[in-house]
Amino acid sequence: MKGGSVNGVGMSTITTTTTTTTKRRWRGFVIAVLGLVFLSMLVPLVFLLGFHNAFHSSLSGSAFPSQQHTLSLDDFTIGAYESHYSNNNTKDQEYVGTQVPERSDHSGIKGSFTKAPVQVLQLKGSPGHPVDVDIQKASSERHNANVNNTVLIQPSNGDESEVPCELRFGSYCLWRREYKEAMIDSMVKKLKDRLFLARAYFPSIAKLPVQDKLSKELRQNIQDFERMLSEATTDADLPPHVEDKLVKMEATIARAKSVPVDCNNVDKKFRQLLDLTEDEANFHTKQSAFLYQLAVQTMPKSLHCLSMRLTVEHFHTSSVDLEDSLTEKFVDPELYHYVIFSNNILASSVAINSTVLHAKESKKLVFHVLTDGQNFYAMKLWFSSNTFKKAAIQVLNIEEYSMISDLSLPEEFRVTFQTAHKLPKMHYKTEYISLFSHSHYFLPEIFKTLDKIVVLDDDVVVQQDLSALWRLNMGKMVNGASEHCAVRLGQLEHYLGRIYFNQNSCAWMSGLNVINLARWRELNLSQKFRRIVQQLNMEGRLHEAAASRASLLTFQDLVYPLDDTWVLSGLGHEYGLDIHSVKDFAVLHYNGNMKPWLELGIPKYRSLWLKFLNREDQFLSDCNVIP
Incomplete structure (x- = not known):
């Protein structure tokens, strides 16, 4: 009995301890859950408040959630840059320079805007002298590789009012004018304006005994307007x-204006x-x-759906890999090999389909699509389940190559020039590279x-046979490219650093x-590019902009200028192109924010792109892709 009693007490103690421990565990779990619920409510609130406050800050502050840099210049703005990853991860950079000569190329494109301001760059110095760059980081950090970091160029006198809308807010301003809708609250706004005027005059009128009748009329009108506007x-x-x-x-406000009163209160109200x-x-x-930029830089839900559906379908099907039977074509130097860097299924498909449909001998065409691991299987299924005449298509996962860490797509570089220093208002023009x-x-x-x-960019449409390029x-020369002589390297000397270059060299364009x-390997240009990038980074240049600078310099004196009729650029940002002359070019390049696969794309150019999409x-129907 005694032993059993002791054992019973022991068991009771153990049971009590276990119960207590369990309660503590549950209490901790409940506290953790409540904490998560509280944070889930707090974080959006903090974000929204911060977002609102950010927009009310001055332009030199953190107006957008990204890094901000500031540079200035006496009498005129010399240079600035920008970098961003757009919806297709295309990196975009900007430089602002001194006055440039009229366009000497034949693209027919006139630059007219830059993108929405996120960074503010000013250069302190004088023309022809080295510039000291003072970089100040904003409190907010870049939270995603796809966040846009753009540039606002302030005029030399610091007067923001002189900066045109296109320069301050970029292609959003062009898009807004193009799609301007009729106001549905114009009368409401007019009523609010009159109400404010009445409130401004009422305190002064109410102090004058001789204007008692006018004071009552003003009060009555104010009350009527407040009642209407409250509903x-x-x-x-x-x-x-x-x-x-x-x-x-x-009429009442007009009478109030005619009464001589103390203007201090009215002035304060106004x-x-x-x-x-x-x-x-x-x-x-x-x-x-900001919302416009977010729209053009975020992958649309329909395209994300397409990639996911294709990836899932790839692993559900046991289709034969057609690439294995085409291995010999992929390495045959006698065929026409095209390379496309892309993570956009629709864009790369249109670029390939338009090339094949205009080719005289499609059986000679071989396409190598270099993509990332996330889109690799979706790309493989798409190109294996769609036919492109007799062309062979190879999809490669660039992440499988040990020397490459990740996929980087063609970069877009915008150059904004001040074209008139001495006029009362500044005038700018923007060129895209x-x-x-x-x-x-x-x-x-x-x-x-x-x-x-x-090499084709994925935002191109081919309108003619390209076989002449192989002859x-x-x-x-190493790089046959379209030259952009409206921008010369000498105009970018403050941007390019202390590396030697021919100042009269024209900028060249990717796209085609x-x-x-063979010549590239002979000159070891890849190593030259990496050496220039390293040197630019040692000079304190931002890493995001190093690749574009190095690209401009790597092929210096090694660019073979293509005929002017080969490529027309600007269909992703220039509204003013003649749609009839557009059809005369072999390749259309949709560089800019307004990509044709986005709803924000320029409508009259989208049709030229859509006709090459099945x-x-x-899969497109299921994901509601471009209905």
Whole structure:
């Protein structure tokens, strides 16, 4: 009994301890869950408050959630840059320079804008002298590789009002004008304006005993307007005969204006009106520009759906890998080899399909699509389940190559020039350049058996047979490209650093490039590119912009200029191109923000892109891709 009693006490103690421990565990779990719920409510609130405050800050502050840099210059702005990853991860950079001569190329494109301001760059110095760059990081950090970092160029006198909308807010301004909708609250806004005027005059009128009748009329009109506006947000919400009330209010305000009063109070009210109106206008403009940038840089839900559906389908099917039977064609130097860097299924498909449909001998065409691991299987299934006449298509996962860490796509580089220093208002023009990225400089190592290739950007449409490119005699040149002589390297000297270069050299463009890989290997240009990148980084240049600078310099004096009729650039940002002359070019390059696979694409150019897309494909229908 005694032993059993002891054992019973022991068991009771153990049970109590276990129960206590269990309760503690559950208490800890409940506290953790409550903490997560609290954080899930707090974080969005903090983000929204921070987002709102960011837009009310000055332009030199953190107006957008990204890094910000500031540089200035006496009498004129010399240079700035930008970098961003757009919706297709295309890196975009900007440089602002001194006045340039009129365009000497034949592309027919006139630059007119830059993108929404996120960074502010000013250069302190004087023309022709080295510039000291002072970089100040904003409190917010780049939270995603796809966040846009753009540039606002401030005029030399610091007056923001002189900066045109296109320069401050970029292609958003062009898009807004193109798709401007009729206001549904114009009368409401007019009523609010008159209400504010009445409130401004009322305190002064109320102090004058001889104006008692006018004071009562003002008070009555103010009350009527407040009652109407408390229930109305659009013109449709307003009561009938609102025009009569407006006329009555305006007549009363006119009488109040004719009364001699102390102007201090009225002046104070009007200054408040001006400040509030400017504040609100700037806030909404910046907010709209930010949302526009977010729209063009974020992968649309439909394209994400397409990639995921194709990836899942790839692992559900046991289809025969057609690439195995085409191995010999992939390494045959006698065929026409095209290389495309892309993570966009639709874009690369249109580039390939348009090339094949215009080719005289499609059986000679071989396409190598270099993509990342995330899109690799989706790409493989798409190109194996769709036919492109007799062309062979190879999809390569660039991450499988040990010397490459990740996929980087062609970079876009914008150059904004001040064209008139001495006029009261500044005038700018913007030119777009697209260049090779880091990944392009592994081409000789990836395609070891080939001596010549043609590199296409995925945002191009081909309108003619390209076989003539394979008959070009480029001599000792390496890169057959379209030159952009509106921008010369000498105008970018502050941007390019202390590396020697020919100042009269024109900038060249990616999009359509004939590459002599044999000559490339002979000159070891890949190593030259990496050496320039390293040197630029040692000079304190930002790493994001190093690739574009190095690309401009790597092929110096090694560019074979293609005929002007080969490529037309600018269909992703220039509204003013003649749609009839567009059809005369062999290749259309949709460089810019307004890519044709986005709803924000320029409508009159989208049709030229859409006709090469099989919109009846089941996967496209299921994901509602470009309905």
